[in-house]
Amino acid sequence: MTDDILLSAQNLSVRFGGVLAVNNVGFEVRRGEVFTLIGPNGAGKTTVFNLISRIYTPTAGTIAYAGPNGMLPLTDQPPHKVAGLGIARTFQNIELFEHASVLHNLLIGRHTRRETGLWADMLFTRRVRDAEVRAREKAEEIIDFLDLQHYRDTLVAGLPYGVRKVVELARALCTEPRLLLLDEPSSGLNVEETDDMAFWIQDIQHELGITVLMVEHDMSLVSKVSDRVLAMNQGEVVAMGTPREVQSHPGVIEAYLGTIDDVSNLRRPAGSAPARMAR
Numbered sequence: 156m157t158d159d160i161l162l163s164a165q166n167l168s169v170r171f172g173g174v175l176a177v178n179n180v181g182f183e184v185r186r187g188e189v190f191t192l193i194g195p196n197g198a199g200k201t202t203v204f205n206l207i208s209r210i211y212t213p214t215a216g217t218i219a220y221a222g223p224n225g226m227l228p229l230t231d232q233p234p235h236k237v238a239g240l241g242i243a244r245t246f247q248n249i250e251l252f253e254h255a256s257v258l259h260n261l262l263i264g265r266h267t268r269r270e271t272g273l274w275a276d277m278l279f280t281r282r283v284r285d286a287e288v289r290a291r292e293k294a295e296e297i298i299d300f301l302d303l304q305h306y307r308d309t310l311v312a313g314l315p316y317g318v319r320k321v322v323e324l325a326r327a328l329c330t331e332p333r334l335l336l337l338d339e340p341s342s343g344l345n346v347e348e349t350d351d352m353a354f355w356i357q358d359i360q361h362e363l364g365i366t367v368l369m370v371e372h373d374m375s376l377v378s379k380v381s382d383r384v385l386a387m388n389q390g391e392v393v394a395m396g397t398p399r400e401v402q403s404h405p406g407v408i409e410a411y412l413g414t415i416d417d418v419s420n421l422r423r424p425a426g427s428a429p430a431r432m433a434r
């Protein structure tokens with residue numbers, strides 16, 4: 156295993172009753188890249204995220220993650236330790252505290268990586284005070300980074316959907332992840348908001364140096380930001396490669412459209428509306 160691998164999934168399978176949601180899936184995410192999972196509805200993409208987050212335990216296979224002392228079997232870690240290892244995620248359905256302000260949501264998110272213990276917290280020691288100051292600084296930094304100043308003190312319940320998606324991204328960034336999992340960052344966004352999301356993802360990769368593992372349906376966004384793409388269908392890997400290689404792979408076209416005769420639907424002429432694969 157080489158040093159540039161941040162996460163390695165090997166022979167992963169998970170079964171829910173009669174459904175083999177993920178079947179012998181393997182891939183490696185390299186440090187600093189944007190690696191994207193695509194595939195039709197029910198392909199198993201979110202389930203892969205839930206395996207990495209330790210919400211599910213695989214029926215077979217392993218996930219290894221580059222910790223400070225080499226590769227660490229993630230599957231041995233309890234779910235509450237995952238954030239502390241530098242893995243953060245956003246959800247397909249936004250998960251925020253509706254009746255708290257944007258700033259408070261970011262501070263709550265930050266608490267997943269707290270390093271102080273209960274006694275230290277109760278006594279409000281110097282270390283706790285320093286951690287609190289650092290958390291506030293980080294939250295303000297991310298608010299600036301994602302242009303959320305205008306909404307800083309607004310309750311999440313009062314925010315438009317597009318802004319909530321950015322707040323969820325901000326909440327995940329406040330934990331200072333090394334690996335950021337984004338489950339459908341463009342879902343529910345209009346074309347303009349999706350373009351903005353592409354810029355945020357590129358800035359996260361290039362300015363913050365964070366590795367991104369993303370699930371996404373919007374192929375224009377996928378092509379714009381992804382270094383490599385893995386296509387899944389019915390729990391299995393269909394193809395892996397550059398966005399262009401994967402989009403033109405016959406197995407991928409067939410998975411989305413049922414027939415390779417419809418290939419032209421996937422290739423959009425320059426200047427036309429973004430191609431959105433069938434959902």
Ligand SMILES: Nc1ncnc2c1ncn2[C@@H]1O[C@H](COP(=O)(O)OP(=O)(O)OP(=O)(O)O)[C@@H](O)[C@H]1O
Nearest residue numbers: 171174176194195196197198199200201202203247
């Ligand atoms: N907790 C669960 N219990 C039973 N079945 C599940 C569970 N989680 C996922 N599945 C099933 O596993 C399969 C894969 O689901 P998953 O949510 O991973 O798909 P997906 O690729 O994320 O799809 P979408 O694009 O619609 O979000 C589906 O058949 C789904 O019904």
Ligand SMILES: [Mg+2]
Nearest residue numbers: 200201202247
């Ligand atoms: Mg999903």
